[in-house]
Amino acid sequence: MSEPAVQPLFASAIRGVRKLQDLGDPLPADVVSQLSKLENSSLSQAERRDQLESLLSPFVLVDVSIDEQGRALSAPGAAPPRLVQHGWRSFLVRVANPHRIEARLFASPSGVFGLIDSHSHSARIALPDTLTIVPRIKDAWLETKIAAAGDLSGLEVEYRVISLYSREGGVRPGGLTIFAADEHNHQSLSRSPLGLAGFRTNFELREYGASFDFDCAPAGEIQLDIREPDGRSCMAAITVQDGQGRSYPSKAMRLAPDMFFHEHVYRATGEMIRLPEGRYQVSAIRGPEYRPVLLETDVDAGTERIPITLDRWVDPAAHGYYSGDPHIHAGGCSHYNVPSEGVTPETMIRHVRGEGLWLGSVLTWAPCYYHQKQFFSGESISPPADLEYPAMQAAQGMTWSPRPTDRDAESALRYDVEVSGFPSSHSGHLILLGLTDQDYPDTKLIEDWPSWNLPVLRWAKEQNALVGYAHCGIGLAVGTEELPNYIVPSFQGIGSNEIIVDVPLGAADFQCGAQLAPAAELNIWYHLLSVGYRTLMLGETDYPCMYDEGPGVGRTYVRLAEPPTGPQAIEAWIGGLRESASYFGDGRSHVFDLAVDGDVSREQSLDAPGSVRVSATVAAWLPEEPPAPQAGRPAYSAPVGWHLERSRIGTSRAVEVEVVLNGVVVATQEVVADGTEQELAFDVTVERSSWLALRILRSVHTQPIFLEVGGRPIRASRRSGQWLHDSVDQLWKAKSGFMRETERDAARQAYDEAQAIYLSRLDECEVD
Amino acid sequence: MVHHAPAVGCCGPVETDAPLAVTINPEARVNVARSGAPIGTLKPGEWHTLAVTVVNDGFVTGPLAIEAEPVRGLEVEPPAHELTGEHRQETAFRVRLDAPTVVDVTLTFRALGALGGLATHSTVNLLLSARSQQ
Numbered sequence: 001m002s003e004p005a006v007q008p009l010f011a012s013a014i015r016g017v018r019k020l021q022d023l024g025d026p027l028p029a030d031v032v033s034q035l036s037k038l039e040n041s042s043l044s045q046a047e048r049r050d051q052l053e054s055l056l057s058p059f060v061l062v063d064v065s066i067d068e069q070g071r072a073l074s075a076p077g078a079a080p081p082r083l084v085q086h087g088w089r090s091f092l093v094r095v096a097n098p099h100r101i102e103a104r105l106f107a108s109p110s111g112v113f114g115l116i117d118s119h120s121h122s123a124r125i126a127l128p129d130t131l132t133i134v135p136r137i138k139d140a141w142l143e144t145k146i147a148a149a150g151d152l153s154g155l156e157v158e159y160r161v162i163s164l165y166s167r168e169g170g171v172r173p174g175g176l177t178i179f180a181a182d183e184h185n186h187q188s189l190s191r192s193p194l195g196l197a198g199f200r201t202n203f204e205l206r207e208y209g210a211s212f213d214f215d216c217a218p219a220g221e222i223q224l225d226i227r228e229p230d231g232r233s234c235m236a237a238i239t240v241q242d243g244q245g246r247s248y249p250s251k252a253m254r255l256a257p258d259m260f261f262h263e264h265v266y267r268a269t270g271e272m273i274r275l276p277e278g279r280y281q282v283s284a285i286r287g288p289e290y291r292p293v294l295l296e297t298d299v300d301a302g303t304e305r306i307p308i309t310l311d312r313w314v315d316p317a318a319h320g321y322y323s324g325d326p327h328i329h330a331g332g333c334s335h336y337n338v339p340s341e342g343v344t345p346e347t348m349i350r351h352v353r354g355e356g357l358w359l360g361s362v363l364t365w366a367p368c369y370y371h372q373k374q375f376f377s378g379e380s381i382s383p384p385a386d387l388e389y390p391a392m393q394a395a396q397g398m399t400w401s402p403r404p405t406d407r408d409a410e411s412a413l414r415y416d417v418e419v420s421g422f423p424s425s426h427s428g429h430l431i432l433l434g435l436t437d438q439d440y441p442d443t444k445l446i447e448d449w450p451s452w453n454l455p456v457l458r459w460a461k462e463q464n465a466l467v468g469y470a471h472c473g474i475g476l477a478v479g480t481e482e483l484p485n486y487i488v489p490s491f492q493g494i495g496s497n498e499i500i501v502d503v504p505l506g507a508a509d510f511q512c513g514a515q516l517a518p519a520a521e522l523n524i525w526y527h528l529l530s531v532g533y534r535t536l537m538l539g540e541t542d543y544p545c546m547y548d549e550g551p552g553v554g555r556t557y558v559r560l561a562e563p564p565t566g567p568q569a570i571e572a573w574i575g576g577l578r579e580s581a582s583y584f585g586d587g588r589s590h591v592f593d594l595a596v597d598g599d600v601s602r603e604q605s606l607d608a609p610g611s612v613r614v615s616a617t618v619a620a621w622l623p624e625e626p627p628a629p630q631a632g633r634p635a636y637s638a639p640v641g642w643h644l645e646r647s648r649i650g651t652s653r654a655v656e657v658e659v660v661l662n663g664v665v666v667a668t669q670e671v672v673a674d675g676t677e678q679e680l681a682f683d684v685t686v687e688r689s690s691w692l693a694l695r696i697l698r699s700v701h702t703q704p705i706f707l708e709v710g711g712r713p714i715r716a717s718r719r720s721g722q723w724l725h726d727s728v729d730q731l732w733k734a735k736s737g738f739m740r741e742t743e744r745d746a747a748r749q750a751y752d753e754a755q756a757i758y759l760s761r762l763d764e765c766e767v768d
Numbered sequence: 769m770v771h772h773a774p775a776v777g778c779c780g781p782v783e784t785d786a787p788l789a790v791t792i793n794p795e796a797r798v799n800v801a802r803s804g805a806p807i808g809t810l811k812p813g814e815w816h817t818l819a820v821t822v823v824n825d826g827f828v829t830g831p832l833a834i835e836a837e838p839v840r841g842l843e844v845e846p847p848a849h850e851l852t853g854e855h856r857q858e859t860a861f862r863v864r865l866d867a868p869t870v871v872d873v874t875l876t877f878r879a880l881g882a883l884g885g886l887a888t889h890s891t892v893n894l895l896l897s898a899r900s901q902q
Binding site: 004005007008011012015102151153154155183332333365366367420421425426429474490492493494542545546734737738 | 894
């Protein structure tokens, strides 16, 4: 066999090491460090190759050798076959491929057939024969999968990662077979490449699999006694990791409601996780209104429970502000192993409760539309956080029982629609909140819906729904962080696009953001406000498609007289958005009771230009120091999107609160983000009818207060009017080609009407 | 043998003769995957074209960008044509190795106006080999 080239050998090894880290089974830090040094060392190629192989050899569970027929012979490697009950362990696989066959690797425990869908694994076990699911799950104790893409590139030696799951504890014999499915030289008309690989390997007299005596550390049931500071029971996000950074339950195989893309799981007071004996770091949080609680705990044979008291730093509901996330999904994304189905309300409510949200709008969209629409009822619901498919869970040994909590009724779901993957989606994705009917008139299929947005919006508004645009900033970045700016964007994405036509025609109420760069998101909103529209802006997550940490990464707080509970919860919340104060952001900073001269009303009249007193209560919380950089990184990198950490002034604990008048910052104050509530006041001169808001950029933004001076409407920027007018031209250029011929004339007419309105308004503007 | 259910909706495999398939889902997530088609062998110092089939469910228009992690001796030239928003589009990019060698390159695909990929779905690893003509 020729020797593998060094660069691709290292590339494959480093990918394997990174994958182990991602899966929560990192190699020891000194090994990773040595690997990094070796990659860049001045040793000869042969020396680097040999040292690399020696370095990684102790962590290789399976040595695979592929013959010229593409058959894969597996043998035990040097890594001890130690597994953990009810968890996954991941190891390196070394593949010797002297014939440079390009193939896809698959792994199978010997004698176990048809168990677990491996495309992704968050939602549920999927089997073709539903009648035999439970017994087949019950009979199988070992499951394996090649982690990530198992494609062999054709290099003589490559490293891959294999994950193994054990449902049982103790020492158990087991087998493991690797298959190489060769799609490039696939000649069979009757068998798939994988079928052919299995046929060749399984029906040979020779044993191609590797045998092990797996030593599976037993795991005990540990009850989590999670409490609010006042002792009430609740749901929270719990992250449990051992000294090697491995998460429990293992991320590599989770059944809903536990998700593979989370480090954490959501558990209610009294619910449990299974842990083998050892020392663990436990962190608990319930959304950004809480500080993370960090515990170190030892689990031994006598451990039955871990007490956890949450640490709340702010309570917006005590000020009358109730949180909601208007954009979360229960299906459709590739996060779900059956995207067309997704997960059930019982899973979604667990996630919403665990993030301390009052409301979560679960939006059905195209890839999951026909399945998920069954959950639409036209009412808000607050179901128990039961387990999906309890028989499967039981067969898998998941014996924990969901528990109700004292705070369950404070969270609700409302199933509604995101018009995404529909014929009009090119014009921006619509969010329709508070529908009473989710099917557009005279349609049976998604493809029957209109090919532009205005008809959909008008139909939804007839139902008194609150309607607007999702992930507003996508495609609206123009290469500057300046706000406002007057560069017309390309409208080449799926953000707030047709909103500039729909708002002047009275058909769109809001746009959603708090996900991307502020200039991309806020600029279009500021221009609409500056020519007199009352467009709302909401914070959203687009969970898990856009941000998969949890619901409420972007969120909206609405001031209400009563908590939004019961079947009409979303209607109450929408009513507050229309009439009352609200703000949106990442939940790490808050602005309560924004007032002008003591008046918190959204619409206010001033007799004459002059100075006004702007006041608000602001609270923000940051750790005293910026977080330490991750291992191997030179500096801390704040999360993308909106996050208060990105508002931190230098290395201080301060952030800047800005007063925005007609899109321009007119006053600022620094506040210390120590979690205390601080009364702020600013004197601002209002020269003409204006809109005014408070913000901490990249963390929080209030809805405006609209100030009409001398009874004149807000016409605060001629250039905003011009920008909107010109953007309609660009929008038509980008989108009209996607509209049906039969609808294009009507759309053009609407575009013309919108432009005429903008021309009229910019003429009325008092200033440039 | 594990059951490998067919992917559905946005995530299904793309039938193509091109070695790479890019899919843009309705949420404008970019995924890339190797197909069964061969990459071929490069000639040192010469551009080698790699065809890409784009299945665009997101109506995303504008440039399709390709970011390559630096590999000594390798150049990557982005596609000449922008995304049109059509549901299926054939495009290509070019690679060049300056000497006879074998390299492993990590490529990440991005579309202006689109979200990135989920996890590593917008990233693909290619083994590129350049050999002098005999």
